[in-house]
Amino acid sequence: MKIIGIIANKKLEENKVIFRELIKYLKKIKKNAIFDKNSYKAANCKKFYSKADILKKAHAVITLGGDGTVLKTARLTPKRRIVPIITLNLGTLGFLTEFDKKNLFSNLNRIFLEKSFIIDYRRLLRVTVYREGKKEFTTIALNEAVINQGNFARLITLRTEVERRKVSIIKADGLIIATPTGSTAHSLSANGPIIHPQIEGILITPICPTGFSYRPIVIPNDKQIRVILETERRNEDASDIGLTVDGQIIFPLKHGDIIKIRKSHRTFPILRMKDYWYYKSLRNKLGWAG
Numbered sequence: 001m002k003i004i005g006i007i008a009n010k011k012l013e014e015n016k017v018i019f020r021e022l023i024k025y026l027k028k029i030k031k032n033a034i035f036d037k038n039s040y041k042a043a044n045c046k047k048f049y050s051k052a053d054i055l056k057k058a059h060a061v062i063t064l065g066g067d068g069t070v071l072k073t074a075r076l077t078p079k080r081r082i083v084p085i086i087t088l089n090l091g092t093l094g095f096l097t098e099f100d101k102k103n104l105f106s107n108l109n110r111i112f113l114e115k116s117f118i119i120d121y122r123r124l125l126r127v128t129v130y131r132e133g134k135k136e137f138t139t140i141a142l143n144e145a146v147i148n149q150g151n152f153a154r155l156i157t158l159r160t161e162v163e164r165r166k167v168s169i170i171k172a173d174g175l176i177i178a179t180p181t182g183s184t185a186h187s188l189s190a191n192g193p194i195i196h197p198q199i200e201g202i203l204i205t206p207i208c209p210t211g212f213s214y215r216p217i218v219i220p221n222d223k224q225i226r227v228i229l230e231t232e233r234r235n236e237d238a239s240d241i242g243l244t245v246d247g248q249i250i251f252p253l254k255h256g257d258i259i260k261i262r263k264s265h266r267t268f269p270i271l272r273m274k275d276y277w278y279y280k281s282l283r284n285k286l287g288w289a290g
Contacts, residue, residue: 005058066091148174
C-alpha cells in the first residue's frame with residue numbers, strides 16, 4: 001500500500017485538524033497521498049483527481065465523511081481491481097464506517113505497520129431501467145434501490161417478478177430492493193429484517209402496502225428481479241414517481257418502465273480490524289441495550 005487515495009465530503013473544513021494530522025502521519029510512514037476535489041486544497045496540493053481515477057491509481061483509499069461518502073465511493077468500484085476502503089466517520093451515525101477520530105492513528109498503525117486487518121467484501125446491486133425496450137439508466141448500489149411515489153401522496157401499482165415469473169402485483173407507497181448491507185438502512189425503517197452481510201440474498205420490502213399479507217421477502221442473490229411500473233398518471237409529471245438509488249441518485253419513472261435488479265459482479269472491499277464483530281456494530285449503532 002504505497003499510494004493512498006483520499007476521498008472526502010464537502011464538510012472537510014469542519015475537520016481540518018484531524019485531516020492535517022492524517023496527512024502528516026501518511027508522510028511519516030512514507031505513503032504517497034493523492035487527493036480528490038474536496039481535499040486537495042486543505043492538503044496544500046496543487047492537483048486533484050476524480051474519485052474514479054483515485055480508485056484506479058491508489059493501493060488503498062481513505063474516505064473522510066459519513067455513510068454518504070462511502071456510498072458514493074462504492075458506486076465507483078473498479079471492475080477488476082481490489083482497492084481496500086478505510087472508512088473514517090466524520091458524520092453522524094456512520095453505520096458503514098469502521099473508524100472514528102478517537103482511535104484513528106492507533107488503528108492506522110495496525111493497518112500499515114502491523115498489516116493486521118481483514119477485508120469485508122460487501123455485495124453490490126446492478127440497477128437498470130428499460131423504457132420501451134431500450135436501456136435508459138444503469139448504476140450500481142451498495143444499499144438499495146427504492147421505487148416510490150415522489151411528490152404526490154398516492155399509491156402506485158407495481159408488478160414484481162423473479163426470473164420473469166410473477167411474484168405479486170402490489171399497491172403501496174413504494175418498494176425497496178436492498179442488499180444485506182442496505183437491510184439496516186431504508187428497509188429497516190419500513191419494518192424490513194436485518195440480514196447479515198455474509199448472507200447471499202436480496203431483500204424486497206414493500207412500503208406501506210394496502211394488503212396486510214404483503215411482507216418483506218429475501219430471495220437468493222443469483223436471481224434477477226424485475227419491477228414493472230403499472231401506474232399511469234393522467235398528467236404525468238417527471239418528478240411524480242421515481243427510482244432512488246442509495247438515497248443519492250434519482251431517476252424519474254414512467255408508466256411501463258421495467259426496473260431490473262440483479263447482483264453486481266463487483267464487490268465493495270471495506271477494510272476492518274481483525275477484531276471486528278458485526279453484532280457489536282449493530283448493538284452500538286442501533287442503540288440496543290446491554
